[in-house]
Amino acid sequence: MKRFLIVILLFIASMQIHAQSRGAVELYSDGNYQESAGNYYKAIELYKTSLSRNNNYIEPVIGLARAYYFLNEYEEALLYIEKAERLDKNNTEVMNLKARLFLSTGDFNNAEILFNKILEIEENNIDAGFGLAEIDIASGRITRAAERFEEAIAVSPESRKALLSMVLISDRNGDTEKAEYYLTQALQYYSGNPYVRYTAAEHYYNEGNLDEALFHLKTALFLKKDFTEASLLLSRLYMDQQKYNEVISVINNIISENDNEVLLWYMLGRAYENSGDTSKSILCYSRAFNIKPDEDLSRIALENEIIRNTQIDDNVRVKYSNYHVELGRKYEERNMIDKAEYEYRRALLIYPDSYEARLLSAGIYKRIGYDERYISILTELSAIRTDDIDLKDEIEIQKSLMDETLSEKWNINQFTEPKMKNKIAVFYAEDSMNHIQGEQILSEYINYLLTGYENIEITVTGFNGDYAECFRLSRENNADYFIIFDIYETERVVSLQSRVYLADTGGELERLEAVRTGNQMLHEASSAIVEEIHSRLPVYGSIINRKFDQVVINLGHRDGISSGAELMIIKKGMIQRNKSDFSLSFASEDLLGSIKISSSDELVSEGEVSVSQFFDMINPGDYVIPVIPASEDENTSEQQLPVTSDAQLFIPDDLFSSINNIR
Numbered sequence: 001m002k003r004f005l006i007v008i009l010l011f012i013a014s015m016q017i018h019a020q021s022r023g024a025v026e027l028y029s030d031g032n033y034q035e036s037a038g039n040y041y042k043a044i045e046l047y048k049t050s051l052s053r054n055n056n057y058i059e060p061v062i063g064l065a066r067a068y069y070f071l072n073e074y075e076e077a078l079l080y081i082e083k084a085e086r087l088d089k090n091n092t093e094v095m096n097l098k099a100r101l102f103l104s105t106g107d108f109n110n111a112e113i114l115f116n117k118i119l120e121i122e123e124n125n126i127d128a129g130f131g132l133a134e135i136d137i138a139s140g141r142i143t144r145a146a147e148r149f150e151e152a153i154a155v156s157p158e159s160r161k162a163l164l165s166m167v168l169i170s171d172r173n174g175d176t177e178k179a180e181y182y183l184t185q186a187l188q189y190y191s192g193n194p195y196v197r198y199t200a201a202e203h204y205y206n207e208g209n210l211d212e213a214l215f216h217l218k219t220a221l222f223l224k225k226d227f228t229e230a231s232l233l234l235s236r237l238y239m240d241q242q243k244y245n246e247v248i249s250v251i252n253n254i255i256s257e258n259d260n261e262v263l264l265w266y267m268l269g270r271a272y273e274n275s276g277d278t279s280k281s282i283l284c285y286s287r288a289f290n291i292k293p294d295e296d297l298s299r300i301a302l303e304n305e306i307i308r309n310t311q312i313d314d315n316v317r318v319k320y321s322n323y324h325v326e327l328g329r330k331y332e333e334r335n336m337i338d339k340a341e342y343e344y345r346r347a348l349l350i351y352p353d354s355y356e357a358r359l360l361s362a363g364i365y366k367r368i369g370y371d372e373r374y375i376s377i378l379t380e381l382s383a384i385r386t387d388d389i390d391l392k393d394e395i396e397i398q399k400s401l402m403d404e405t406l407s408e409k410w411n412i413n414q415f416t417e418p419k420m421k422n423k424i425a426v427f428y429a430e431d432s433m434n435h436i437q438g439e440q441i442l443s444e445y446i447n448y449l450l451t452g453y454e455n456i457e458i459t460v461t462g463f464n465g466d467y468a469e470c471f472r473l474s475r476e477n478n479a480d481y482f483i484i485f486d487i488y489e490t491e492r493v494v495s496l497q498s499r500v501y502l503a504d505t506g507g508e509l510e511r512l513e514a515v516r517t518g519n520q521m522l523h524e525a526s527s528a529i530v531e532e533i534h535s536r537l538p539v540y541g542s543i544i545n546r547k548f549d550q551v552v553i554n555l556g557h558r559d560g561i562s563s564g565a566e567l568m569i570i571k572k573g574m575i576q577r578n579k580s581d582f583s584l585s586f587a588s589e590d591l592l593g594s595i596k597i598s599s600s601d602e603l604v605s606e607g608e609v610s611v612s613q614f615f616d617m618i619n620p621g622d623y624v625i626p627v628i629p630a631s632e633d634e635n636t637s638e639q640q641l642p643v644t645s646d647a648q649l650f651i652p653d654d655l656f657s658s659i660n661n662i663r
Helices: 002-036 040-053 058-070 074-087 092-104 108-121 126-138 142-155 160-172 176-189 194-207 210-223 228-240 244-258 262-274 278-291 296-309 315-333 337-350 355-367 371-384 389-401 406-410 438-450 467-476 521-536 630-638 654-660
Strands: 422-428 456-462 481-489 493-502 508-517 541-547 550-553 566-570 591-600 605-611 623-626
Touching: 002 040, 002 058, 040 058, 058 074, 058 092, 074 092, 092 108, 092 126, 108 126, 126 142, 126 160, 126 654, 142 160, 160 176, 160 194, 160 654, 176 194, 194 210, 194 228, 210 228, 228 244, 228 262, 244 262, 262 278, 262 296, 278 296, 296 315, 296 337, 296 438, 296 521, 315 337, 315 355, 337 355, 355 371, 371 389, 406 605, 422 438, 422 467, 438 456, 438 481, 438 521, 456 467, 467 481, 467 493, 493 521, 508 521, 541 623
Parallel strands: 422 456, 422 481
Antiparallel strands: 481 493, 493 508, 541 550, 550 605, 566 591, 566 623, 591 605
16 A cells, blocks of 8 residues: 555656646747747746746756847856756757857857857758858958858758848848849748848838838838837838838837837937927937937037027027037046047037137137137137126236237238138038938038138038039039048948049049047047048138238148248239149249248248249239148158058948848
């Protein structure tokens, strides 16, 4: 009897173990189904419940590692990978996951080692082959990557990863026919997969077939309602169609679940701006850069909106002007004077009545030796703050310390004297930007930076990459040069390329490029490219006044003119721009003489003239051109190179990210 009871108890225990094990398998199977549908949160719940039934069941452990990996929670994914390794150290699925973790975090060397190790164990392991193909893409070996994916398709024609990867690669290579061939196969096998539908939508959107793109996007969102990437693309599509209310509706439906998605807040701000709701656009833009402080395009967009559409005394102007004031102070503390000056100038553009920004800006001029500009700004402030005794005292002290200025000696105001301008037409080609309509915002900003130089005038600007049309518009608007900008931006890198042409002939003079990564990359790239363009432009001026052999000209320290410099005097209106470079030329009979500079100020200089012709025909209004020593000219020619960033590391483009994210 006792023996019979023991047998019964053992049978019951074995049945309970079997039931628990069966429950774990069923829960894992349900979790795997949810994971396949992209419902990672539900999958994690089911996998964890499965694991609670059987702590040594490796499948839900691997499932948890996968789900957390797909959510970009790499540290959590690694915990489960390590647990899976303890359960089965030679499991190739676990090894693949770990290699993918290396791949996604940029550790390509360890990823490659691990993928190759997997192939030693399983020669035809498709996932490891995919991993090596992605490393090829990250390294710029696109052709080799395509070969690997096509080899995988030959072995496994229904491989979703390989088919979608070939769609993306073919699109990148401009091979629409091949892209649609692989897309048709993917849709045939996986018509109910939201990621396949999204890839189809992206393909047709890039081809300009918006109706087909819209069909696949709506299908993708029907299959997966919380599909953020599909909602973003749908918003882009509606933005292209100027359906701003639809953009607002789409984003508002998902924003609560994606509160930290910077691009969603940016796009929502853009939609509100385009629909005329300034206050909401400001709130959305500010949310974007509060999440990510270096989200400079949203900040620039917000500032542009404030400048255009708010009253001059609006408190919102004060708030965002103060941001630049404080940033300028920090740059000053680090002796980064040029950057500090820029920040104060930006602060004043946003809020022109900022007393603090004007005072700090004046201090910059004092630090760099432009005392007359310093006093000029203080005098303007004194007219506003009439009861500020300290300000009046500072003006008197500074005036007493100064000798007679050139402005006083010649009875001129150097800050209002007209400058000779390089007239530029600026165009922006069709661009590739992570931020939709970002080229419109960035173009305003680049134009602002260009016009910050006193010898640059923009005659016309627009969005047109067609060379012939840009050439025509430049001539019609009397430009000296025209520039076509190409902008490329991803989440991690921005590249600004400028093609500079002579407006008279349409001849290309130079191509420049600025590449930046990291904080404020758009601002840094824009500043770098604009500075390089300005450095190429010729410096020339004119004679303001003449007294016997002494003349005053409208060039000074800011133009690179200092005591001892020599300039040629050319008959008014008789200079030409060279057809092959940025230099100026003139006929020998139009050379009237030269000037030897004896003293210079910020924007004007004084010197003694020497006549080179029999008759002295030098008059106010005649042009002056600095004489460039031969050695400096040679150095200049050697430096005609693209602008580069201080970080020359290779950065994989969006193709790598897109293929890496295929589910």
